[in-house]
Amino acid sequence: EAGVAQSPRYKIIEKRQSVAFWCNPISGHATLYWYQQILGQGPKLLIQFQNNGVVDDSQLPKDRFSAERLKGVDSTLKIQPAKLEDSAVYLCASSGEAASSYNEQFFGPGTRLTVL
Amino acid sequence: AQKITQTQPGMFVQEKEAVTLDCTYDTSDPSYGLFWYKQPSSGEMIFLIYQGSYDQQNATEGRYSLNFQKARKSANLVISASQLGDSAMYFCAMRGFNTNAGKSTFGDGTTLTVKP
Numbered sequence: 001e002a003g004v005a006q007s008p009r010y011k012i013i014e015k016r017q018s019v020a021f022w023c024n025p026i027s028g029h030a031t032l033y034w035y036q037q038i039l040g041q042g043p044k045l046l047i048q049f050q051n052n053g054v055v056d057d058s059q060l061p062k063d064r065f066s067a068e069r070l071k072g073v074d075s076t077l078k079i080q081p082a083k084l085e086d087s088a089v090y091l092c093a094s095s096g097e098a099a100s101s102y103n104e105q106f107f108g109p110g111t112r113l114t115v116l
Numbered sequence: 117a118q119k120i121t122q123t124q125p126g127m128f129v130q131e132k133e134a135v136t137l138d139c140t141y142d143t144s145d146p147s148y149g150l151f152w153y154k155q156p157s158s159g160e161m162i163f164l165i166y167q168g169s170y171d172q173q174n175a176t177e178g179r180y181s182l183n184f185q186k187a188r189k190s191a192n193l194v195i196s197a198s199q200l201g202d203s204a205m206y207f208c209a210m211r212g213f214n215t216n217a218g219k220s221t222f223g224d225g226t227t228l229t230v231k232p
Contacts, residue, residue, distance in 0.1 A: 031218065042122075042209075043222045045219065045220050045221065048218070055218060089159065104166065
């Protein structure tokens, strides 16, 4: 079974530029998560999708971050414009029905973003 | 709302000894799950163990066991017979299944160093 795929693995941009990350979850997984992990901290949930609907985006800085999950499969996370404090690893994870029972989250390798 | 607290930024343990990593949580959700993940320096997030809020027995997975004390809202991870490869960051996480609709929350982690 293929794992969660993310691209790119690394990205370096100047502040005020735009950047987009892509995630392909495990086939059949209904729930997709985007996390921001700043160095030395735990992952912070940015947005959680159930199929192609948003379950939670309370910690997503909506003035600059956006995410979509078309057709309930792949997802993209965009930052526009980027700030220095956006430097972090962006993790994508997927699981089965998150709200009904135990379902382990499977994580992708992450995208390391550096904003200069 | 959900919150995970890990009060030990760093822990040291001698090889072959047991170590306990602390985790306390807070939630208003009557049904929830507690997870532990390991994150080595390579950055991947590895699932270790799960405990459901209604599970009668403490979870065990090989050398990992979860000391679940529901009344105290604690879910400590016990690693027995530590190995050098156990050196990593460890995260406690939770997911609420009712009012929180599967929302995922992580703690800030504990760095474990195993000494030879």
